[in-house]
Structures are given as C-alpha cells and as structure tokens.
Amino acid sequence: VYTKNIYNGSREELVEKVQAALSDKRFQHVLRVEEMAIKLADQWQVDKELASITALTHDYAKERSDIDFLNKISEKKLDTDLNNWGNNVWHGVVGAEMIKDELDINHEDILNAIRQHTTGGVNMTKLSQVLYMADYIEEARDFPGVDEVRALAFKDLAASVGWQTAHTLAYLVGKQVKIYPGTLLTYNAWSVK
Ligand code: GDP
Ligand code: FE
Ligand code: FE
Ligand code: FE
Known part of the structure; x- marks a missing residue:
C-alpha cells in the first residue's frame, strides 16, 4: 500500500x-524490475515505496511515437540537442x-532516476543507482556475466554501476552506434579505475 x-x-x-x-512483454519486464528494485532498496536502505513507483514507471514512455517525444521536447523546452x-x-x-x-508524479528523485535509467549520470542518488541496476539485472536478463553483476549489485552498488x-x-562501441555524451560522462565518473 502506498502511504506517501x-x-x-x-x-x-x-x-x-x-x-x-x-x-505485455514490456509490462512483464517492468514488474520484474520492480521486484528487483525492491530487493536492492532493502539492501541499500532506499525507501521501498519510492523504489516501487520508480520501477513501475521507468519504461512508461518506451512505446510512444517519435512524434510524441519531439512534441514534448518542444513543449517543455528541453535541450534541443535531444532532437538528434x-x-x-x-x-x-x-x-x-x-x-x-500524465501520471502526476512530481517527486524529483523519482523523475531524475527515470531520466538516468538508460545512460546513468555523473551524480546518481542511491534510488537512481537502484533503478539503473534493477533494470539491468532483473530476473529474465541473460548475458555473459549476469550472475557476477547480480551478486556485485548486492555487495557494492557503486561498483556494479561502473x-x-x-x-x-563496450557493447555499443562493438555495434558502432552513436554514443550519447551522457553515457561517456557516466563511464568517466563510475567505471574508470
Ligand atoms: P530497456 O528500456 O529496459 O530496454 O533498457 P534501457 O532503457 O536501459 O536501454 C535501452 C537501450 O538503450 C539499450 O539497448 C541500451 O544498450 C541502449 N543505450 C544505452 N546507452 C546508449 C547510448 O549512449 N547510445 C545508444 N545509441 N544507445 C544506448
Ligand atoms: Fe528503459
Ligand atoms: Fe537500463
Ligand atoms: Fe527497462
């Protein structure tokens, strides 16, 4: 029950x-992210109601059209580089x-965690780190090293972000796709030894 x-x-x-x-496929992913986010929140003393709301909404906009996003960038006067x-x-x-x-959720920590969930960020709250990791290690994710990084997320959250x-x-470079500058800033802040 939400009380806040x-x-x-x-x-x-x-x-x-x-x-x-x-x-349905993406909705099931969202439910698994919520489950993992609550486990991580428990481990790292993050509020579980915040973790639940953040996880449930993190991919809310994922299936919207490009036109919807471009209109919102303009309406909200967001950085015009986003158009690219x-x-x-x-x-x-x-x-x-x-x-x-649309959902009338105005909690800035939640919104910032959602803003950062794909690319990370230089400054990430515990909540933001929890969402970033829960999205990556939810139960159905399967890639080389997934068990290792799952364990790491419960042992050293910041190291798992890195x-x-x-x-x-490395995966994106291997595909030779365009890297969002924010992704590079996250790498320099969290992954460099
Ligand atoms: P999902 O929404 O649950 O599928 O996962 P994410 O929101 O974390 O990531 C969505 C996609 O964005 C994934 O395929 C990532 O590999 C990709 N991605 C993350 N960072 C970048 C970036 O800097 N550039 C590009 N082109 N893709 C990225
Ligand atoms: Fe996402
Ligand atoms: Fe992610
Ligand atoms: Fe996701």
Missing part, C-alpha cells in the same frame, strides 16, 4: 496505468516529462 502521497492512488491503480501503456537522438535516450529523459504530466556502464559502452 507521491502517486495519487494505489499501487494497483498505477500498475493498471502502466499496463495500459505497454505491450532516438527512443533509447528519449524514453527516459523525455519520458520523465510524460510521467509527470560494471554495467563499462559493459554497455
């Missing part, structure tokens, strides 16, 4: 809104504005 008035409704009502916005990116970057950074406007950032960056 961050979301004006019950968890079940929030789950319904998220479900309505997503394919795509869904991967938009669904967190611009998606946070949709969550604010691990994820380095591995994601």
Whole structure:
C-alpha cells in the first residue's frame, strides 16, 4: 500500500496505468524490475515505496511515437540537442516529462532516476543507482556475466554501476552506434579505475 502521497492512488491503480501503456512483454519486464528494485532498496536502505513507483514507471514512455517525444521536447523546452537522438535516450529523459504530466508524479528523485535509467549520470542518488541496476539485472536478463553483476549489485552498488556502464559502452562501441555524451560522462565518473 502506498502511504506517501507521491502517486495519487494505489499501487494497483498505477500498475493498471502502466499496463495500459505497454505491450505485455514490456509490462512483464517492468514488474520484474520492480521486484528487483525492491530487493536492492532493502539492501541499500532506499525507501521501498519510492523504489516501487520508480520501477513501475521507468519504461512508461518506451512505446510512444517519435512524434510524441519531439512534441514534448518542444513543449517543455528541453535541450534541443535531444532532437538528434532516438527512443533509447528519449524514453527516459523525455519520458520523465510524460510521467509527470500524465501520471502526476512530481517527486524529483523519482523523475531524475527515470531520466538516468538508460545512460546513468555523473551524480546518481542511491534510488537512481537502484533503478539503473534493477533494470539491468532483473530476473529474465541473460548475458555473459549476469550472475557476477547480480551478486556485485548486492555487495557494492557503486561498483556494479561502473560494471554495467563499462559493459554497455563496450557493447555499443562493438555495434558502432552513436554514443550519447551522457553515457561517456557516466563511464568517466563510475567505471574508470
Ligand atoms: P530497456 O528500456 O529496459 O530496454 O533498457 P534501457 O532503457 O536501459 O536501454 C535501452 C537501450 O538503450 C539499450 O539497448 C541500451 O544498450 C541502449 N543505450 C544505452 N546507452 C546508449 C547510448 O549512449 N547510445 C545508444 N545509441 N544507445 C544506448
Ligand atoms: Fe528503459
Ligand atoms: Fe537500463
Ligand atoms: Fe527497462
């Protein structure tokens, strides 16, 4: 039960809104991220209601059209460089504005964690680190090293953020796709020995 008035409704009502916005596959991912985020929150003394709301909404905007994101960038007067990116970057950074406007969630720590969930950030709160890691290590994720980084997230949260950032960056470089500058700043802040 939510008691903090961050979301004006019950968890079940929030789950319904998220479900309505997503394919079943992505909705199931969101529920697994919530489960992992609550476990990590427990481990790292993060508020579990914040962890639940943040995880449930983190991919709320993921299936929106490019036009929706471009309109929101303009409406909210966000950095015009965002126009040069795509869904991967938009669904967190611009998606946070949709969550604010459509779900009436105005808690800045939650919105910042969502903004940072794909690319990380130089300054990440514990909540932001918890979401970033929960998204990466939720139960159905399977990639080389996943068990190792799952264990690390419960032993040294900051080190696990560095691990994820380095591995994601290497993966993106391997695909020769464009790297968001924020991703590079996260790497320099969290992954460099
Ligand atoms: P999801 O929404 O649960 O699928 O996961 P994320 O929001 O964490 O990531 C979405 C996608 O963005 C993943 O495929 C990442 O590899 C990718 N991604 C992360 N950082 C960057 C970046 O700097 N540039 C590009 N092009 N893609 C990125
Ligand atoms: Fe995402
Ligand atoms: Fe992620
Ligand atoms: Fe996700």
